[in-house]
Amino acid sequence: MNLNKLTVQDIQELADNPTIFDQGQLCYERKSVDQFYLSGKGITAKIQTKQGNYSVEVRTGGGTLTMNCTCAYEGAVCDHRVAVLLYAIYGDPDDPVGNDEDEMEAIAEDSSPTSTPDALEVALRGMGVDELVKMVLQFVEEFPEVRHLLLSQVNLSPDIRQKKSTPNVTAKELKKEIKNFFEWTYQKLIEEEEEDYYDDSYYYDDYYEEEDENEDKLDLDEVFELAETLNLRDQLDVFWSVVTWANHYFVEEEYLIGDEEITQALERFARVVLALEESGTQKQLYINSVVALLDWEMFQSDELDGVIKDTLDILCTTQEDYHYLIKQLEGCYHEDAVDWIADCYRRLGDEKNYLRWRESNLIRPYQYLELASYWQEQGKLEKYRGTLERWVSMYNLDKLDRDDYGSLQDYYTDRNHHQIILSKLSDFYQEKGDSENHYRMLMLRLEENGYSLDLYQQIKEVATGLKRWSLAQPRLLELASTNLDWLAEIYLYEQEWDKAIALSQNSNCGQFTDLNIAKAVKEHRPEGAIAIYEKVVMQYIKGKTRSNYQTAAMYAETLKSIYLDIVKDASLWQRYIDKLRQTYRGYPALQDEFKGL
Numbered sequence: 043m044n045l046n047k048l049t050v051q052d053i054q055e056l057a058d059n060p061t062i063f064d065q066g067q068l069c070y071e072r073k074s075v076d077q078f079y080l081s082g083k084g085i086t087a088k089i090q091t092k093q094g095n096y097s098v099e100v101r102t103g104g105g106t107l108t109m110n111c112t113c114a115y116e117g118a119v120c121d122h123r124v125a126v127l128l129y130a131i132y133g134d135p136d137d138p139v140g141n142d143e144d145e146m147e148a149i150a151e152d153s154s155p156t157s158t159p160d161a162l163e164v165a166l167r168g169m170g171v172d173e174l175v176k177m178v179l180q181f182v183e184e185f186p187e188v189r190h191l192l193l194s195q196v197n198l199s200p201d202i203r204q205k206k207s208t209p210n211v212t213a214k215e216l217k218k219e220i221k222n223f224f225e226w227t228y229q230k231l232i233e234e235e236e237e238d239y240y241d242d243s244y245y246y247d248d249y250y251e252e253e254d255e256n257e258d259k260l261d262l263d264e265v266f267e268l269a270e271t272l273n274l275r276d277q278l279d280v281f282w283s284v285v286t287w288a289n290h291y292f293v294e295e296e297y298l299i300g301d302e303e304i305t306q307a308l309e310r311f312a313r314v315v316l317a318l319e320e321s322g323t324q325k326q327l328y329i330n331s332v333v334a335l336l337d338w339e340m341f342q343s344d345e346l347d348g349v350i351k352d353t354l355d356i357l358c359t360t361q362e363d364y365h366y367l368i369k370q371l372e373g374c375y376h377e378d379a380v381d382w383i384a385d386c387y388r389r390l391g392d393e394k395n396y397l398r399w400r401e402s403n404l405i406r407p408y409q410y411l412e413l414a415s416y417w418q419e420q421g422k423l424e425k426y427r428g429t430l431e432r433w434v435s436m437y438n439l440d441k442l443d444r445d446d447y448g449s450l451q452d453y454y455t456d457r458n459h460h461q462i463i464l465s466k467l468s469d470f471y472q473e474k475g476d477s478e479n480h481y482r483m484l485m486l487r488l489e490e491n492g493y494s495l496d497l498y499q500q501i502k503e504v505a506t507g508l509k510r511w512s513l514a515q516p517r518l519l520e521l522a523s524t525n526l527d528w529l530a531e532i533y534l535y536e537q538e539w540d541k542a543i544a545l546s547q548n549s550n551c552g553q554f555t556d557l558n559i560a561k562a563v564k565e566h567r568p569e570g571a572i573a574i575y576e577k578v579v580m581q582y583i584k585g586k587t588r589s590n591y592q593t594a595a596m597y598a599e600t601l602k603s604i605y606l607d608i609v610k611d612a613s614l615w616q617r618y619i620d621k622l623r624q625t626y627r628g629y630p631a632l633q634d635e636f637k638g639l
Contacts, residue, residue, distance in 0.1 A: 330370065
């Protein structure tokens with residue numbers, strides 16, 4: 043399938059189902075497609091959504107389209123791929139014309155050979171080439187979407203593609219604009235800090251968020267667009283300038299400015315290197331430049347996490363590249379280098395070296411998870427189990443200590459991965475019917491995660507089969523006793539109605555738990571439920587507002603249904619409601635809300 047001849051019908055057929063196509067069309071119309079690059083080899087683009095940012099790649103060859111997307115969709119063609127293909131046909135939805143499907147189809151129909159009047163065809167054929175070109179250029183100037191359609195039908199060399207209808211600029215001029223951007227942004231930050239809004243951070247943030255929406259922002263979007271009109275080596279100079287100026291302000295002024303612009307600049311830098319089609323020593327110089335960024339303190343910021351790795355992933359396209367990168371990373375002290383080396387070996391398909399490297403660099407739980415996943419993919423389940431158990435045995439000997447971590451995020455990331463390991467082992471032993479080890483993992487999860495009703499139920503089922511429930515339940519109740527909501531949940535699950543009612547009567551459970559207990563026990567212990575609902579009604583009456591009286595009347599209605607439908611004693615209900623009305627006869631608003639009871 044040729045991208046140049048792609049139609050909407052083709053995209054509809056490629057989409058996994060009509061719903062996926064509709065979602066993709068909506069994604070395109072919402073202007074989610076960003077950083078769209080079309081070349082003779084295919085398309086690369088970014089998709090920005092509320093759920094996350096994804097990369098889409100479309101390649102042509104052998105009459106077929108090969109598409110990849112970094113989203114979690116497991117089908118063949120997701121809505122993000124559809125959106126990018128629609129962009130390839132229609133162009134930017136911000137264009138004044140051309141993003142309406144019916145309009146585009148109408149243009150295509152009107153311009154088809156069968157609908158062209160004979161007189162027009164004769165006139166066109168009679169025009170000189172220069173005159174015809176002049177007319178077409180005037181036409182596309184008025185209708186930009188036609189320019190996109192025409193360009194999609196011809197193969198242009200990279201040199202020609204760089205020449206766009208944009209003002210002539212130089213790399214020096216663009217680098218000056220980049221400097222201005224960082225100076226301007228820095229000054230804005232200083233001015234904001236001088237304002238006295240720190241006493242109320244919520245108001246401070248809200249004020250500036252509202253103010254930013256109404257003021258013109260200086261950004262580098264236009265600089266990036268103009269940079270693409272330069273020769274490729276000047277483009278490299280411009281994009282790298284963004285990174286160096288950002289680092290200047292980070293080092294000299296201790297401000298991280300333009301994290302989004304840094305990310306874009308490095309991605310564009312890497313793609314320009316590929317366009318240069320450099321190889322060997324020359325390409326390795328560019329790889330060295332990016333690896334050297336690991337020593338820049340700026341790239342240790344959370345805002346730039348993963349940027350260097352993403353750039354290297356673009357740059358490395360051959361086995362030679364990956365082997366060279368491995369050598370550079372082996373002498374690097376960056377904490378992520380060991381994982382990147384393992385990833386390089388995986389990409390090379392070098393399983394022997396991958397296993398050697400991964401086994402000798404198992405430190406954190408996510409690394410054990412990665413190796414275990416590898417063994418699972420290979421179908422070697424015993425090694426999968428053994429790898430996860432190795433982490434569990436290490437963890438038991440040396441518990442994760444908050445003081446051992448430089449950042450709170452790393453600490454909680456490891457805690458989360460530890461819990462994932464326990465869950466995976468729990469599922470593994472359950473599938474194997476190994477109750478002994480399944481029970482062991484469930485109890486470890488209890489110690490690590492704390493109480494949950496789901497975990498309580500799982501432990502009860504396995505412990506009962508092993509005849510250990512009498513030993514396990516006290517531990518669960520001990521953990522749950524620190525939270526009255528949890529304790530009430532267990533009593534209700536075990537149908538220990540009297541204990542649940544006593545908990546409500548003798549403890550300060552809170553209204554939410556009280557109502558849950560009342561709702562659960564009303565069929566089994568209606569007297570206990572009545573007592574709880576009467577307490578809740580009184581709580582709202584004491585609120586002394588119309589809305590509180592309305593809520594009190596709602597729960598009084600529930601009381602009425604218990605008296606009439608469960609206890610089946612209308613006289614008891616009448617006695618209760620009469621006493622209530624008499625007690626609060628001086629409250630007209632309350633009397634009004636209760637008159638229908």
